[in-house]
Amino acid sequence: MKFLLIEDNLALAEAILTRMQLDGHVIDHAPNLSDAIAFSETGDYDLILLDIMLPDGDGRDFLTRHRAGRGDTPVIVLTARSQVSDRIGLLDLGADDYVTKPFDHAELQARCRAVLRRRSGAAQTVIRRGDAILDPVAGHLTVAGKAINLRNRELRLLELLFNAPGRIFSKQKLVDRLYSYDDDVSENAVEVYVARLRKHLENSGLKISTHRGLGYRLDDV
Incomplete structure (x- = not known):
């Protein structure tokens, strides 16, 4: 957040x-x-x-x-x-x-x-999408029953995507949400986190799609 x-x-x-x-x-x-x-x-x-x-x-x-x-x-x-x-x-x-x-x-x-x-409007923080369960408080993702520990910004990025499936997030929007105003960071950092999350989401029934010139979106496989 x-x-x-x-x-x-x-x-x-x-x-x-x-x-x-x-x-x-x-x-x-x-x-x-x-x-x-x-x-x-x-x-x-x-x-x-x-x-x-x-x-x-x-x-x-x-x-x-x-x-x-x-x-x-x-x-x-x-x-x-x-x-x-x-x-x-x-x-x-x-x-x-x-x-x-x-x-x-x-x-x-x-x-x-x-x-x-x-x-x-949620009584709990656990988010379920496809065959994946994201627990932002515990800081881990469960895919097909397997728990995966996430790094902080991986967690925050995936939380954004899980909360808005089907919405395209530009790289700049993701940078703005993942980093504070004083952080010195390039949009390439987002690409690194997306690549890691794609591996984590294998066998989940979900994928992070790239929309050239627009950004990334969470979709069903």
Whole structure:
């Protein structure tokens, strides 16, 4: 999954980045409101973690703008305000959930998983396609009863394809989803991961098709 973290406290941001990256997520970090707006307008995110008190504005303004623009990316607010009225106000503005500072990172991770499950309408994270079962949480793929451990970006790439069978993803789109803004990477890296996944998917009843000039798509064999 790719997250956008909007947080001006660099120590807290670094701690969140470290924990989420260990979970295999790709994260862009915006330390202020103007960067957050720029990231949200150009990036494609599965989840936004939003601080309220920012050096150049109020995170609630970002939330209002995001929802007014029909942005449907789920938002979890990180707030130091513990009053019930404050939390109700955030939910009414369009927040999907909130975490009160200071918080345990394990709780934040759990809330992220819960919001993503609710948004997808799924009670579980296991994805079944053909004769393959992908478990993004456990980090492995099962093909014809055989478990295959996946590297982090192989896992995230396959998760994208499994969640949108029949949709063509361009190389640039996949690069944007698999890497953060600061990563220096070429589109050739995507070709390497696709080649590995094709081998993993042998005997699965599935294939990753190349559509010249367009990108890749998950199809039935």
